[in-house]
Amino acid sequence: MLAKNNSIVLSKLKYKDYDLIVKCYTQQRGIVTYILRGILKSKKGQAKTVYFQALSQLQIEENFKPNQSLHAIKEVKLGYIYKSLHTNIYKSAIVLFLSEILSNVLREEERNEALYDYLETALQYLDNEEQYANFHLLFLLKLTRYLGFQPENLNKNHAYFNLQSGTFETFDDGIYSISGKNLTLLKQLLGINFDALHTIKISAKQRQEFLNMLLHYFELHLDGFKKPKSLQVLNEVFH
Numbered sequence: 001m002l003a004k005n006n007s008i009v010l011s012k013l014k015y016k017d018y019d020l021i022v023k024c025y026t027q028q029r030g031i032v033t034y035i036l037r038g039i040l041k042s043k044k045g046q047a048k049t050v051y052f053q054a055l056s057q058l059q060i061e062e063n064f065k066p067n068q069s070l071h072a073i074k075e076v077k078l079g080y081i082y083k084s085l086h087t088n089i090y091k092s093a094i095v096l097f098l099s100e101i102l103s104n105v106l107r108e109e110e111r112n113e114a115l116y117d118y119l120e121t122a123l124q125y126l127d128n129e130e131q132y133a134n135f136h137l138l139f140l141l142k143l144t145r146y147l148g149f150q151p152e153n154l155n156k157n158h159a160y161f162n163l164q165s166g167t168f169e170t171f172d173d174g175i176y177s178i179s180g181k182n183l184t185l186l187k188q189l190l191g192i193n194f195d196a197l198h199t200i201k202i203s204a205k206q207r208q209e210f211l212n213m214l215l216h217y218f219e220l221h222l223d224g225f226k227k228p229k230s231l232q233v234l235n236e237v238f239h
Contacts, residue, residue: 001064006079008119009056010103022052027116030108035070051076053086054099085127093237094136100228115146131198140214141189149221156187163217182213204239
């Protein structure tokens with residue numbers, strides 16, 4: 001069945017000698033994996049691989065067959081042309097990190113337009129923004145809403161936040177309770193949108209500590225979640 005599907009590239013993998021397997025999050029069907037047969041066989045084909053850079057936004061005409069795990073692409077073009085996401089070294093580090101996270105946590109093969117719209121809008125914001133050092137923190141925090149474990153936004157005046165329950169509490173509940181700077185930053189981020197990120201001023205050390213806390217939060221709520229290998233690169237770039 002030929003159909004058009006807006007897609008965001010999550011990962012790509014060389015298969016055999018000349019094929020490419022591309023995993024995308026799509027507007028119409030959630031996770032879809034495509035196979036591009038022979039694309040690496042010629043220089044012309046290899047040139048087309050530029051479409052499949054991490055988190056590229058594409059318009060794909062696909063040959064979708066419901067009973068198959070790999071689907072064919074008849075035609076592809078850019079749905080949105082990034083100005084800086086793949087050329088700015090700092091943004092590229094964020095892209096590498098987020099694409100690895102998304103490839104890990106997005107698994108549903110069903111439509112979720114609200115999630116797709118969030119990814120599309122957030123990435124376009126990052127592409128156009130000049131102050132973005134904390135972007136990935138808010139991106140991951142907002143992503144929890146679509147994954148089903150968003151921190152509750154009540155009782156924000158309480159002195160602790162429980163990573164396991166996702167709630168603010170009045171008491172220290174042990175290893176899952178956070179307080180101090182991480183708690184303060186969590187409360188700040190829960191109350192803002194991307195256009196207010198420039199108001200958040202933190203050090204590189206605090207950024208790393210908060211990110212580690214966020215990743216631990218993901219580990220507690222998502223079976224099989226693993227810290228991305230690109231975390232070290234991200235930390236080095238923003239050190």
